[in-house]
Amino acid sequence: MTRRILLLASALALGAVAFSGDRFWLQFLGKAMIGCILAMSLDLLVGFTGLVSLAHSAFFGLAAYALAGVTNRLGVVNPLLTFPVCLLAAAAAALIIGFLSLRATGVYFIMVTLAFTQMLFYLFNDSPALGGSDGLYVAERPVDSRAAAYLAIWAALVLAYLLLARILRAPFGRVLEGIRGNEQRMRSLGYPIRRYKLIAFVIAGALAGVAGYLDATLYGFVNPAQLGWRQSGLILVTVLLGGKGTLYGPAFGALLLAFIEHYGERVTGHWNALIAALIVAVVLFLPRGLAGLGQGGRRA
Amino acid sequence: MPEPLLLTEDLTRRFGALAAVDGVSLAFEEGRVHAVIGPNGAGKSTFLNLLSGELRATQGRVRFRGLDVTRATPDELSRLGIGRSYQTANLFPELSCADCAWLAAQSRLPSSMRFLRPAERYSEVAARAARALEACGLSARRPALAGELSYGEQRQLEIAMMLATEPTLLLLDEPLAGLGHDEALRVVALLTEVARGRTVILVEHDMDAVFSISDTVTVLVDGRVLERGSPDQVRTSAAVREAYLGEEIA
Numbered sequence: 001m002t003r004r005i006l007l008l009a010s011a012l013a014l015g016a017v018a019f020s021g022d023r024f025w026l027q028f029l030g031k032a033m034i035g036c037i038l039a040m041s042l043d044l045l046v047g048f049t050g051l052v053s054l055a056h057s058a059f060f061g062l063a064a065y066a067l068a069g070v071t072n073r074l075g076v077v078n079p080l081l082t083f084p085v086c087l088l089a090a091a092a093a094a095l096i097i098g099f100l101s102l103r104a105t106g107v108y109f110i111m112v113t114l115a116f117t118q119m120l121f122y123l124f125n126d127s128p129a130l131g132g133s134d135g136l137y138v139a140e141r142p143v144d145s146r147a148a149a150y151l152a153i154w155a156a157l158v159l160a161y162l163l164l165a166r167i168l169r170a171p172f173g174r175v176l177e178g179i180r181g182n183e184q185r186m187r188s189l190g191y192p193i194r195r196y197k198l199i200a201f202v203i204a205g206a207l208a209g210v211a212g213y214l215d216a217t218l219y220g221f222v223n224p225a226q227l228g229w230r231q232s233g234l235i236l237v238t239v240l241l242g243g244k245g246t247l248y249g250p251a252f253g254a255l256l257l258a259f260i261e262h263y264g265e266r267v268t269g270h271w272n273a274l275i276a277a278l279i280v281a282v283v284l285f286l287p288r289g290l291a292g293l294g295q296g297g298r299r300a
Numbered sequence: 301m302p303e304p305l306l307l308t309e310d311l312t313r314r315f316g317a318l319a320a321v322d323g324v325s326l327a328f329e330e331g332r333v334h335a336v337i338g339p340n341g342a343g344k345s346t347f348l349n350l351l352s353g354e355l356r357a358t359q360g361r362v363r364f365r366g367l368d369v370t371r372a373t374p375d376e377l378s379r380l381g382i383g384r385s386y387q388t389a390n391l392f393p394e395l396s397c398a399d400c401a402w403l404a405a406q407s408r409l410p411s412s413m414r415f416l417r418p419a420e421r422y423s424e425v426a427a428r429a430a431r432a433l434e435a436c437g438l439s440a441r442r443p444a445l446a447g448e449l450s451y452g453e454q455r456q457l458e459i460a461m462m463l464a465t466e467p468t469l470l471l472l473d474e475p476l477a478g479l480g481h482d483e484a485l486r487v488v489a490l491l492t493e494v495a496r497g498r499t500v501i502l503v504e505h506d507m508d509a510v511f512s513i514s515d516t517v518t519v520l521v522d523g524r525v526l527e528r529g530s531p532d533q534v535r536t537s538a539a540v541r542e543a544y545l546g547e548e549i550a
Contacts, residue, residue: 166415167415170414170416170417171409171419171425172413174402174403174406174412174419177395177399178392178395178403181394182393184390185390185392186403187374187375187378188384189403189404189461189465190375190379190407190408190465191407191412196413199413
């Protein structure tokens with residue numbers, strides 16, 4: 001109950017910022033909320049299905065590049081067109097990469113997703129036609145006012161949470177939970193588990209694509225680092241920090257990391273060390289992440 | 301003579317040079333309890349794993365209701381109506397009894413690719429799960445985590461999960477292994493109940509249980525069928541005594 005109130009209050013507070021008109025906060029919290037979407041969608045895989053994927057940044061980056069490509073090359077800007085196109089691009093990539101990676105399990109799965117992420121990184125990094133290491137500007141953004149972009153991000157975050165929470169309560173979510181607990185037993189109970197894992201992978205990848213689309217909309221710029229595995233690693237750390245398998249935990253983890261990054265930079269240039277220390281502390285003392293601070297909360 | 305529900309033809313599984321199951325041709329008639337016994341290393345577990353799709357046959361065929369299922373995967377076999385229980389607890393340790401049974405019961409939905417309606421509103425699934433727990437005497441233990449159940453209760457939950465998938469053929473892998481005397485008695489009573497009107501293939505070490513529950517007994521030695529018949533025939537068979545029982549008793 002308290003969790004619901006906390007979530008609702010946070011959502012309303014974040015939404016209210018849209019009307020402040022403060023450029024810094026719109027940009028800063030917009031970015032942070034994109035991090036929330038990424039972390040929650042990766043939690044579907046890491047926390048609920050037991051699949052540790054390092055390909056999440058690939059879908060984020062691909063959708064962002066898709067927006068740049070569609071806008072710059074074809075001159076299409078309207079979000080009613082560009083959004084579905086970018087979403088589909090990310091989902092299609094997740095379908096292909098997921099189909100191939102999910103033939104492996106455990107640490108091999110992690111390695112295959114890492115390999116695909118790096119392939120895409122170098123593809124964009126080394127092709128001048130795709131912007132090379134400098135990246136690309138989005139010639140015209142689908143939403144030009146920063147407040148409107150912020151509101152779109154906020155709405156996407158709320159919808160992503162509601163969608164994921166809903167899916168997880170449905171029979172599909174129960175199957176994912178079973179796969180996390182005992183994959184082999186799920187198979188012997190009659191579930192074609194690879195199909196379920198693939199669908200979860202595509203849903204998560206599509207949501208990462210939503211985040212990438214919004215990011216390119218907010219900044220009007222994409223670069224290959226967003227595709228790279230370091231970005232994937234950061235999302236993974238966010239999930240663990242916030243508390244995997246809780247959905248809201250990783251979202252708060254993303255907000256917290258954004259603040260640490262921002263204020264830590266003022267205190268010391270080595271703010272990464274602060275994050276590292278925090279992660280070590282959480283792993284040692286809060287195995288269930290920051291969400292473990294509150295009460296149980298097994299299911300989102 | 302009832303129709304065979306399951307048929308193996310020259311079923312063979314080799315691990316390198318070792319033939320764990322070696323040319324086994326058997327018919328399992330519907331509505332009966334078939335025990336498969338044999339000394340350690342006789343290939344009983346391998347045989348069961350071949351039937352449930354967890355291992356692939358090197359050679360030979362398996363037919364279920366006339367259908368060739370030699371290459372079928374475990375999930376396909378489960379959906380065709382072959383349920384199995386495991387020797388060592390193979391549950392979802394972090395889930396409650398109720399949730400374990402739920403997952404088993406939910407597997408009989410035409411598909412679990414259902415994304416919007418909350419799971420608990422599927423009342424037929426809830427009913428199926430509740431029936432299975434009830435049948436196995438676990439109704440009172442619904443909220444307990446599977447990982448925290450006693451050994452005997454875990455075995456009961458194994459069987460409950462299998463029943464919740466509403467199978468026509470039950471494969472039981474040493475359901476009494478590792479149980480204390482009282483627990484074993486409870487599980488034997490449960491098995492007797494469960495076996496009524498169903499087709500069962502039972503791999504088991506406990507001879508008293510095997511002879512009391514089974515209609516036919518097959519003795520495997522070194523991956524081959526040594527003897528097959530009614531419990532009495534097998535008990536009095538000289539070959540079986542020599543190859544297996546004598547050694548076990550001594």
